[in-house]
Amino acid sequence: MPKPYPEEFRDDVVRVAREREPGVTLARIAKDFGVHEMTLHKWLRRADVEDGVKPGATAAENVETRELRKRVRLLEQENEVLRRAAAYLSQANLPKRLYPLASELAADGIPGAVTCRVLKIARQPHYRWLADPVTSAEWVQAHRANALFDAHTDDPEFGHRLLADEARDAGEAMSDRTAWRICSDNGWWSAFGKKPGRNGKKPWPPAHDDLVQRDFTAPGPNLLWLTDITEHRTREGKLYLCAVKDVWSGRIVGYSIDDRMTSRLAVRALESAAARRGLVTGCVVHSDRGSQFRSRRFLSALRRHDLIGSMGQAGTSADNAAMESFFALLQKNVLDRRTWITKDELRIAIVTWIERTYHRRRRQARLGRLTPIEYETIMTTTASQAA
Numbered sequence: 001m002p003k004p005y006p007e008e009f010r011d012d013v014v015r016v017a018r019e020r021e022p023g024v025t026l027a028r029i030a031k032d033f034g035v036h037e038m039t040l041h042k043w044l045r046r047a048d049v050e051d052g053v054k055p056g057a058t059a060a061e062n063v064e065t066r067e068l069r070k071r072v073r074l075l076e077q078e079n080e081v082l083r084r085a086a087a088y089l090s091q092a093n094l095p096k097r098l099y100p101l102a103s104e105l106a107a108d109g110i111p112g113a114v115t116c117r118v119l120k121i122a123r124q125p126h127y128r129w130l131a132d133p134v135t136s137a138e139w140v141q142a143h144r145a146n147a148l149f150d151a152h153t154d155d156p157e158f159g160h161r162l163l164a165d166e167a168r169d170a171g172e173a174m175s176d177r178t179a180w181r182i183c184s185d186n187g188w189w190s191a192f193g194k195k196p197g198r199n200g201k202k203p204w205p206p207a208h209d210d211l212v213q214r215d216f217t218a219p220g221p222n223l224l225w226l227t228d229i230t231e232h233r234t235r236e237g238k239l240y241l242c243a244v245k246d247v248w249s250g251r252i253v254g255y256s257i258d259d260r261m262t263s264r265l266a267v268r269a270l271e272s273a274a275a276r277r278g279l280v281t282g283c284v285v286h287s288d289r290g291s292q293f294r295s296r297r298f299l300s301a302l303r304r305h306d307l308i309g310s311m312g313q314a315g316t317s318a319d320n321a322a323m324e325s326f327f328a329l330l331q332k333n334v335l336d337r338r339t340w341i342t343k344d345e346l347r348i349a350i351v352t353w354i355e356r357t358y359h360r361r362r363r364q365a366r367l368g369r370l371t372p373i374e375y376e377t378i379m380t381t382t383a384s385q386a387a
Contacts (some may be wrong), residue, residue: 006272012351032356147172159190208309216322218248226323234340242269251372263295281306
């Protein structure tokens, strides 16, 4: 089953189709963007329904219907909890413990969170009752922490080594490293400890090592991707583009455009690339040290798709030169050609240049005077025949 197109990509194609110049057919636009003509017609019909031009259920109405069904199912579960609880508590000569009742309801398909909320049971004690209440390691850790805390309270000037000595004298044996970890987790620092440095003195540490070392080559697809963010001005404000480039063919395999430069922008571009390329396990994703690429959202997206992160040095554009060269082409061919009034106008121009010109018309010397789409088609066909 083919991968679905990203929603942002579908919206961009619909915008281009609606605002096409006279004489430009839908078949031409579908070919430029690499989609089937019937698919483009389907996207246009769905957009007409969403905009109220044609009758039909919109996506918001479908979401509302699903939410209502979910609410009905939740009310049925809550009603079942109350019914079973009333029958359970009315029995005589039985201990009135609600934890076993919650377990029985969970076995019948009612989530424990629903049962705890209806019966006003604290969820965490219930889950601790279900599992091992306290492990032996946690018990030892708690006693060590108590000994360190007592020593820190008596002498706030002591560092973690002296606190460890005091704890060992109290009967809680531990290494200095263990004492440091416990004190660090709880913030028990010496009153004479070194003050932390000011922000902005040093660049942020990289979340990944530099696995590329300025070698922007790859023997096959989905082995090395480059990504970066660039900003462009319009009279309505700034517009930000995050693009993902496959080094093998030079194709922009994913991108996202927004008026805010947040971690969601980078995550959407990465998700778009993963959705359009399919099997991407083990691919190296190289970026700079921007906060968007060091965010928990982006790192989580890398782990979700089994991708490998890589980062260059701070303030060194040459570490991501291949991506910078693409942005330079975009700047020269689109952004500097005129003054852009609206954000939508610039957005359509960017996606049209990427999908129509850069991918399908701009030939590259390193690809043997082929476009990225032609190169991928020829090389993929050759590999299939060789196999």
